[in-house]
Amino acid sequence: MLWELPLMPQQASTIAHKVDALYLFLWGMTAFFTLLIFALILFFAVKYKRGKVADRSNPPDTDHKLEAVWIVVPLAISLVIFGWATAIFFEQVRPPADAVEYFATGKQWMWKFQSPEGKREVNELHVPKGRNIKVTATSEDVLHDLFFPAFRTKADVLPGRYTNVWFNATKAGTYHIFCAEYCGMQHSLMIGKVIVMEPNDYERWLTSASSGTAGQTAAAGDETPAQAGERVFTQHGCQTCHQGSSGALGPALAGVPGSEVELQSGEKVKADDDYLRESILNSSAKIVKGYQAVMPNFKGQISEEDVMSLIAYIKAQK
């Protein structure tokens, strides 16, 4: 291993080869222009070396046509690269609608993952091959960054809101997960493995592997996020107000995720994950029209993972 000189990382997602193609194109362009300039310098350096006979008469001061060429040509090339790279970017930042949602929580210095089937893992993430997978992530403390080099994607993981990374793994195997945003003393140990499995193996792994990871409560075992959410929901007595009937103290929750919500102020906001999270932890921030600010704030009362479960539960209500 020591004296192997790797040049390209493993390609293990549907996006990887697209990013690599752009990367190699840009190296081609870099080599072309660097060598062009190098060749020109070398040519002039030899031809016009002091002491060497050469035609030095009427040297040009400037040439507008030449200037125009080396403004327009690089600009055109730049715009092509811009368009190409932006197209890839849209793919990277827009998870397909059918993506299966996994959850990740970063904290100094570990990653906690949860699969839609309820499997909880630390620093390891098992996923099936060939499926669109979206990892929704948040941080319990500082900034982190969930980086999958083999999938050519990453996203910063922030406290106080959700970001996501998605990928569709194309090759079974074990690949690095790195934290790519400096997060303090053991930053370089905030690493993990993503284990891509054939769908059959993945199903087998789900049923066979011992449930839960050290540190999780027994109750958290193999519940799906929605089931866990329901448990948390009941534990905190949320159903008392959010029972869904008219005249209840809180709004009904079914159908809220993804909808437009009108607030007391008349402002309309989209009920995305960040909105739901805020409404749980800091409920007085945005009050739905027709309701009073009577809900307690749950900040510090509910863990980030339980908030994610609650959101999954709310989304599951039809």
Add this chain to the structure above:
Amino acid sequence: MPGAANGVFEMPKVTYLNAQEGIKSWLLTGDHKRIAILYLISISIFFALGGVFASLIRIELLTPGPELDAEMYNRAFTAHGIVMVFMFLIPAIPAVLGNFLLPIMIGARDLAFPKVNLLSWYLYMIGGLLTLSAMLMGGVDTGWTFYTPYSTTYSQSYVFLTGLGIFIMGFSSITTGLNFVITTHKMRAPGMTWSRLPLFVWSQYATSLVMLLGTPVIAITVVLLAAERVFGVGIFNPNLGGDPVLFQHLFWFYSHPAVYIMILPAMGVISELIAAFSRRRVFGYSFVAFSSLAIAIFGFLVWGHHLFVSGQSAYAGIIFSLLSFIVAIPSAVKVFNWTTTLYKGSISYETPMLYALAFIGLFAIGGLTGLFCAALGLDVHITDTYFIIAHFHYVMVGSTVIAYLGGIHYWWPKMTGRGYPEFWGKLSAMLIYVGFNLTFFPQFILGYLGMPRRYHVYPPEYQVLNILSTAGASVLAIGFLMPVFYLLWSLKYGPIAGPNPWGAKGLEWETASPPPTFNFDATPIVTEEAYAYDAEADEAAYQSALQQGKR
């Protein structure tokens, strides 16, 4: 150094160096040249210090496992970044070469405000020493970027003291920028029109605008950071109702333009060197001059390209990406113009010219790899990896440090009155070139493979490239150390240079070396364009001198 070797020159009797004696005359001086020397000494010491931290980093990364403990490593790379950025790269060319040359180049006797100039050095030293004292007490572990909420809430290190030092050094930048802008506007000698300004002055002018407009923002950012860290005012920490991404916007609103504070003066140096050693007027003078202004202006509009994966809106990312591609164009224009300047020149290859040619190649790679980072879909993969480290070291070291050294070697005879041994100068330039490429080129590959920056331990498959990099750093260190010896040696034993050892154009070569306190005996009157070289005539003169020598 052609004229110097003949021993035909004598040292001028009264120069800025010996006009007054004693340490007090230096510490209270208003002479821009003496202040430049004060800066040169302090900056060199800080550069050496930053180099020590760089060595610690490279030693740690030689093997995948830990050599230093994590805490020490984090403090070492933070110190390396802070020292090199705030205490070396930002002030280096403006405060040393700019201070020394700007007034002479425009035919003035000093900067507009000599006392403000001295104040700027004191601010720099006070800020620098505060930052240094924070390092001696145990240092900072946030990275030079101070990202929140780590820096405001979680870090157990000397964030406040370091921030205070940076805050104060910022005012040194502002006062220098102010002085340069006013001097360039008001103190040009008769006949020194804007279109006759040396390109070095144009680039200093553009840099000064960035310093004036950008630096207050980092000052504000540091104050906000202190307000949250010390008084718990919620600005950046979401737990206190703040927004961590806001900090990144504020930080990069200054720190990206700061990259241009580092590179624009370097471009100015290169224009001077290429012209002097090819005996040609810089090709497309006005394009090169205005490209500096274009870079200064567009440079303020691209900060968001540091935030492509930060949680910033994807649409904002697209705008910042497009603008980042556009800011690359004026840099490309400069490279093509420098290269074309060589056409029909009479080119000689003394030490400064080796640096200038090295600069063009390294800056081309640094600039072109910048396009990788501006390209959204690619940046998602390479940001926060060693690719970024490699890219910005090609710009900061491969370009700025190389240009700074080229400039020091070019104007050394002017500053000290003495030449240095060419052999050692060329050897060190070549060692730096080879060592630099060996250090940083492998890091492009390392980054694409996925190695994140700021990792003190790493997976074993990255070791080979790290070994190459550390080996290169050793060569680079030797290259950097050599000038310390031969330049100090030259102060006493170097050949006496005479007023114009390179046969170059420009007002700085029309006065004595070293110049008198007020630069010129009489105010010069400028009657010709900048770089009024005649390569054909110079070549003919050289050829006939050669003939006579043979006879």
